[in-house]
Amino acid sequence: QSALTQPASVSGSPGQSITISCTGISSVFGTFYYVSWYQQHPGKAPKLVIFEGSKRPSGVSNRFSGSKSGNAASLTISGLQAEDEADYYCKSFTSSNTWVFGGGTTVTVL
Amino acid sequence: EVQLVQSGAEVKKPGESLKISCKGSGYRFTTYWIGWVRQMPGKGLEWMGVIYPDDSDTRYSPSFQGQVTISVDKSINTAYLQWDSLKASDTAMYYCARPSDSDSSGPFDYWGQGTLVTVSS
Numbered sequence: 570q571s572a573l574t575q576p577a578s579v580s581g582s583p584g585q586s587i588t589i590s591c592t593g594i595s596s597v598f599g600t601f602y603y604v605s606w607y608q609q610h611p612g613k614a615p616k617l618v619i620f621e622g623s624k625r626p627s628g629v630s631n632r633f634s635g636s637k638s639g640n641a642a643s644l645t646i647s648g649l650q651a652e653d654e655a656d657y658y659c660k661s662f663t664s665s666n667t668w669v670f671g672g673g674t675t676v677t678v679l
Numbered sequence: 680e681v682q683l684v685q686s687g688a689e690v691k692k693p694g695e696s697l698k699i700s701c702k703g704s705g706y707r708f709t710t711y712w713i714g715w716v717r718q719m720p721g722k723g724l725e726w727m728g729v730i731y732p733d734d735s736d737t738r739y740s741p742s743f744q745g746q747v748t749i750s751v752d753k754s755i756n757t758a759y760l761q762w763d764s765l766k767a768s769d770t771a772m773y774y775c776a777r778p779s780d781s782d783s784s785g786p787f788d789y790w791g792q793g794t795l796v797t798v799s800s
Contacts, residue, residue, distance in 0.1 A: 605786040607724070614774055614793055615716075615724060620786035626779065658724050660786075667740050668714075668785065673723035 573659055573671035580677040586647040589674045591659030594642055603662035604642040606635060607670075610655045618657075619644060646676070654678045681705040683713075683775050683791035690797045691765050698761040699794045701775030708756040709733040711777050712784040715749060715760045718793075719771040727773075729784045730758060738784070765798045772796075 573593045581587040594604060606619040617626050619635035622642065632647045642661075646653050659671040686700040701713060714729040728739040732751045739749070748761040758775060773794050776787035 603785065607787075609724070614790040615776075615787070616790075617779075617786055617788050620779075620788075626788055656723075660726065662785065665741070667728070667738050668726045669740070670716075670724045670726055 572663075572669055573661055575657075575659060575671040575674045577672075578675045578677065580679055581646075581649045582679045583649055583651065585649050586645060587649060587676065589644045589646075589657055589659075589676070590638075591642045591644070591661075591671050592640065593671075594640055594661055600662070601637040601642060604635065604637075605660045606633075606644045607658045607660065608653075608655045609658065615658065649678055651678050681777070681789045683777060683789055685773075685775055685791040685794045688795040688797070690799070692800055693765055693767055693798055695765050695798075696761070696763050697765055697796065698759050699773060699796065701758045701760075701791050703756045703758070703777065706777075709753050710781045713751070713758040714776050714778075714784065714787060715747075715758075716774045716776060716787075717743075717771045718774070719768075727760070731784070732756075732758070765796075767798050767800075769796060770798045 601622040604622045607615040608618045609615040618629050618633045623635040634645045636643050657674045682704045684702045709732045712729045715727040717725040727743045728749050730737045730749045732753045750759045775791040777789040779788035
């Protein structure tokens, strides 16, 4: 069981916004700066979509945004599209100088 | 162009040893951390550990410490993940990955294609 907790699934209709939470950040290291988010389509390697809490790598749609709310990090996908249907994972640094993934969230576009 | 190319799928029996590889190209191999990530069938991503090729500084997740060995041969720009005695529970897809920032072991911006390891009697 991961130290980072994500909802198992989130769904939304095309065009809507959805938010995926990642709790437990404070228990692993406590710094939002070290949170990153990955998207993984079935049978594919993961893809980095957010790093340092809220930054987007080059080429990632601006529909993806990262934020902090209390002790949780969040990934918001706005203007939901069919291609956003995938698994999403948060990741954070730990006090042991290692990293840990959240359990993952399946996003379904209705 | 940065590329990480992993070795091919493996089918092994319990108790056998295995070493899979990840060859980096298109960048200065020695100055970027390389990490390994496990994904068991139908399950989530698990961070296993990272290695810094220049000095072989290695960090393991507590879950994988003592279970696997991460190593590197910088003369051929290749990182390795090794098991001395495989178990059926090692059946998984294994990815190598590299951060975009040479100062960090963190966010993995480049990924290998994955190596499927199947352990079955």
